[in-house]
Amino acid sequence: MTTDRAFTPLDRLLTEAQRALDTVFGNPPARRPNPAGDTPDVVLEPDARRHAAGLMRINHVGEVCAQGLYFGQAAVARDPSTRAHLLEAAQEETDHLGWCADRLRELDSRPSLFNPLWYAGSxxxxxxxGLRGDGWNLGFVVETERQVEAHLDEHLETLPPADQRSREILKVMKIDEARHADHAEHAGARILPAPIPAVMALASRAMKTIAYRL
Known part of the structure; x- marks a missing residue:
């Protein structure tokens, strides 16, 4: 007969460190197939390829930030169901991370040089x-995912028309992000005070400007 092992603070610290290393420096595998699938790749003109790579690097950074945000929230979540919700969402963000990394390689590009900073801040x-309580935890999920949905819509409009592989990835990502937000709302998310969404949007714009090139 076996019993569940109780995790010590050191165990938890090592787990969080491993998650950070996997996200920032590793290549965590996606559990689901890449939505681009058999969508034909085409040779893009140099300017179009650089633009597509810049957009996909922004999306890759967004997934790095999502991992940091969700793992940080889950680490201090008080309710087991909230923690489970956050970790489930983080797994789907891992799929997104892998898909974006794959597409960056196809575009002969690379992730952001500032990924360690993005992860640590998130x-x-x-x-x-999370320390403010599970309602705030879930409120941040809702606001984050709604803002991500908006920038995915923007990217779907501004990707080079021929870049259908990137477009297929972003379509599935948008569906997933909307579902994460809806689930968080139904689980009891609080509405964040007015200044917080505005600050989050400002930080997001700064991140996108930097990540597009670096």
Whole structure:
């Protein structure tokens, strides 16, 4: 007969460190097939390829930030169901991370040089949100995912028309993000005070400007 092992603070610290290393420096595998599937790839003109790579690098950074946010929130979530919701969402974000990384390689590009910073900042924000309580935890999920939905819509419109592989990936990502937000709302998310969404949007614009090139 076996019993569940109780995790020590050191165990939890090592788990969080491993998650950070996997997200920032590793290549965590996606559980679901890449939505681009058999969509034909085409040779893009140099400017179009650079633009597509810049957009996909932004989306890759977004998934790095999502991992940091969700893992930080889950680490301090009080309710087991909230923690499970956050970790489930994080797994789907891992799929997105893998798909975006694949597409960057296909475009002969690379992830952002600042990924360690993006992850650390997002983890800190997630932890602080979680410490305020599960309603705030879920409120941050809703606001984050709604803002991500908006920038995915923007990218779907501005991708080079011939880049159907990137477009197929972003379509599935948008569906997933909307579902994460809906689930969080139904689970009891709080509406964040007015200044917080505005600050989040400002930080997102700064991240996108930097990540597009670096």
């Amino acid at each position: 983890y800190a924000i997630g932890t602080l949100a």
